[in-house]
Amino acid sequence: MDNLLGDFLRARRERVSPSDVGLPVNGRRRVRGLRREELALLAGISSDYYIRLEQGRDQNPSAQVLDALARALGLDEPARQHLHQLAAPAQPAKAEPHVPASIVELISTWATNPAYVQDRLTNVLAANPVAAAVSPNYAAGRNLLRAIFLDPAERELRRDWDQMAADGVAGLRAALGPDLADPSATELVAELTARSDRFRELWAQHDVKPRTGHVVRFRHPAVGNLDLHSDKLDIPGPAGLQLVVFHATPASPDAEALASLADLIPAQ
Numbered sequence: 001m002d003n004l005l006g007d008f009l010r011a012r013r014e015r016v017s018p019s020d021v022g023l024p025v026n027g028r029r030r031v032r033g034l035r036r037e038e039l040a041l042l043a044g045i046s047s048d049y050y051i052r053l054e055q056g057r058d059q060n061p062s063a064q065v066l067d068a069l070a071r072a073l074g075l076d077e078p079a080r081q082h083l084h085q086l087a088a089p090a091q092p093a094k095a096e097p098h099v100p101a102s103i104v105e106l107i108s109t110w111a112t113n114p115a116y117v118q119d120r121l122t123n124v125l126a127a128n129p130v131a132a133a134v135s136p137n138y139a140a141g142r143n144l145l146r147a148i149f150l151d152p153a154e155r156e157l158r159r160d161w162d163q164m165a166a167d168g169v170a171g172l173r174a175a176l177g178p179d180l181a182d183p184s185a186t187e188l189v190a191e192l193t194a195r196s197d198r199f200r201e202l203w204a205q206h207d208v209k210p211r212t213g214h215v216v217r218f219r220h221p222a223v224g225n226l227d228l229h230s231d232k233l234d235i236p237g238p239a240g241l242q243l244v245v246f247h248a249t250p251a252s253p254d255a256e257a258l259a260s261l262a263d264l265i266p267a268q
Contacts, residue, residue, distance in 0.1 A: 002180065002181060003055070003056035003059075004086045004178055004180060005053065005056070005059055005061075005083075005086040005087050006053065006054040006055055006056045007206070008082070008083065008086055008206050009039075009053065009054050009069065009073075009083075010054055011204065011205065011206040012073045012075065012079070012206055013033050013034050013036070013039050013054075013073065014031075014032040014033035014034075015032075015033055015205070016033045016034050016039075016073060016074065017033065018033075018034060018038065020074070021034070021042055021072070021074075023038055036050055036051055036054060037050075039069070039072055039073070042072035043065070043068040043069045043071070043072040044068055045065060045068065045069075050069075059087065060087065061087055063084065066080075066083050066084050066087055067080070069083065070083055078174060078208045078209055078210050079207075079208045081208075082173065082174060082177065082208040085177035085178050086177070086178050088178060096239065097119045097123075097125055097239040097240075097241055098237075098239065099117045099125045099126045099235075099241065100235070103117060103126070103235065103243060104117075104126050107126065107127070107128040107131075107243070107245075108128050110128055110130070110245075111130065111262050112130060112255075112258055112259055112262045113128075113130070113245055113246060113247050114127075114128065114130045114131035114133075114134050114138065114228070114245070114246040114258075115127070115128050115131055115243065115244065115245045115246065116128070116131045116138050116243075116244050117235070117241055117242065117243055117244070118144065118241070118242055118244060119239060119240060119241055120172075120175035120176060120239075120240040121143065121145070121172070121175075121184060121185060121188055122143055122144040122145045122168070122171075122172070123141075123142075123143050123144075124137070124138060124139060124140055124141065124142045124143070124144065125140060125241070126140055127139050127140060129265050130258075130261065130262050130265060131246070133261050133262070133264065133265050134218065134220065134226075134228075134246070134261070135147075135154070135157055135218075137151065137154060143188065144168070145168050145169075145172060145188065145192065146188070146191070146192065148161075148164060148165055148168055149165065149192055149195070149196040149198065149199045150192070150195055150196060156219065157218055157219060157220065158216070158217065158218060158219070159217040159218065159219050159225070160216070160217045164216075165198060165199075165202065166202055166207070167209055167211075167214075169199065169202040169203055169205075169207065170202075170207040170208055170209035171209055171210065171211040172189075173206065173207065173208045174208045174209055174210045174211065175210075175211065175240065189203065211232050211242065212232060213229065213230055213231040213232055214229075214230055215227055215228065215229055215230070216228050216229075216230045216246065220257070220261065222260075222261060222264060223257040223258075223260050223261045224257060225257075226248075226254055226257050226258065226261075227248070227254050228246040228247065228248055228254065228258070229246065229247050229248070229249070230244060230245070230246055231244070231245050231246075231247075232244050233245070246258075
């Protein structure tokens, strides 16, 4: 049986230096980060109980214990919530993703605002023509995480590739929560782990970061550098879909470049 809670605790424990939490460092240590006994002490729980948690022999800790561990590990709020999710009972299977027809119609009317709809695995389910003009991976049927890590053109296109890669992996963990046993998620993670050293490193860090708006920096072969605001809007429903919309600052060189890119799109 998967030990998601224990894996997360172990990974985050190994990233905390004893000196970070005021513990003395005497002599050479055989373990990375905190020892299990040290974390238990900081969280105010018994060492035996913490060891059972990390080994997966007890997967039903109280909210108070989880919060104490989160404080001891220095987790931020998204990571604290993720810790609670990992200890929660299994959730029912997610509904099959379905993009409302009205959303598809809406984004098709945006000539200079690239937009697409993605599911929690970053599968693109719908996109408008100007989004595909920014990157051919903004198209229905593509998976953006797979593209980021496996398509060399994406590394060339994105001036902030390193940050995008890290955010993408942390965003996947946040979106999945404890649902890593989902066959589609398992398949995607297994493929990227096998084919990308960088993905494997980032996945092992167990970072958690919800997908939020930010600025995306492209190096587009047709129009040059392009800095676009990216806003992510949740689509109501059980499938966890997001509408992602790009826009440039009005009257900026980026807005002019985006308009020029839109002009290159062949008439439908």
